[in-house]
Amino acid sequence: MYAIIKNGGKQYQVNEGKTVRLEKINLPTGKNIEFNKILIFVNNSNVQIGNPTLSNIKIIGNITNHGRHKKINIIKFNRRKHYKKKQGHRQYFTDVKITSINSI
Template structure:
C-alpha cells in the first residue's frame, strides 16, 4: 500500500513505516502530522487517482526529527573581474515517519438497487 502526497511544493511516494524528509513544517518531535493533499493511492489491487486530490484519503505520520541538511556552497565568479562570492546554505527539513495511510473519515457507499420494470 502506498500513496503520493504533496507537501512544500514537492511530491513524495510514501509507504507505511517509511521515514521521509519534507520541507520544514511546524511541530515538536513526537507530535502527529496529517497530509491531506493525497494525489494518488494504491492498496495493491486498486488505484485511485485524484483530480487534483483525493478528498477521502489522508496520510498520518509522526515527526521524528527537525534538523538542517548538509551544507551546500554557492559560488559566484566572474573571470578577469576579480569578483568572487562564496556563500553556504543549509536547508531546514522535517523527518516524518508514516504511521497509517487510509480514509480520513468513514466512507458511506450507496447500496446498488435493482429496479424492476414492468
Template sequence: MYAVIDLAGKQFTVKPEDNIQVPLLDAEVGSVIQCDNVLLFSNGDDVRVGKPTLDNIKVTAEVVSHGRDKKIIVFKMKRRKNYRRKNGHRQGFTMLKIRGIDA
C-alpha cells in the first residue's frame, strides 16, 4: 500500500512507517499532521487516481524532528575586476514518520 501526497508544494510517495524529509513545516515535534491532498492511492491491484485529489483518503504523519541541510556555497566573481562575493545557505527541513494511510 502506498500513496502520493502533495505536502508543502512538493509531491511525495509514502508508505506506512516511512520517514520522509519535507520542507520546513510550522509544527511542533511530536504533533500529528493529517494530509488531505492525496493524489494517488494504491492497494495492490486497486489503484485510484484523483482529479486532482482523492476525497475519502487521508495520510497521518508524526513530526519527528526539525533540522537544516548541508550548506550550499554561492560564489560570484567577475574576472579582472576584484569582485568576489561568497554566500552560504542552509535550507530548513522537517522529518515526518508516516503513521498510516486511512482509506
C-alpha cells in the first residue's frame, strides 16, 4: 500500500513507516502533519486516481528533523571578459516519517 502526495511543487511516493525529505515546513519537531494533496492511492490491486486530488484518503506524518542540504556552488564565468561570479546555496529541508495511511 502506497500513495503519491504533492508537497512544495514536487511529488513523493510514501509508504507507512517511510521517512520522506520534504521542502521546509514551519512546524516544530515532534508535531503531526496531515497531507491533503493526494494524487494516487494504491492498495494491492485497488488503484484510486484523483481528479486532481483524492479527498477520501488521510495521510498523517510526524516531523522528525529539520536541517539543510549540502552546499552547491553556482559559478558564472565568461572567458576573456574579466567576469567571474561565484555563489553558494544550501536548501532547507524537513524529514517527515509517515505514520498512517487511511482510507475514509
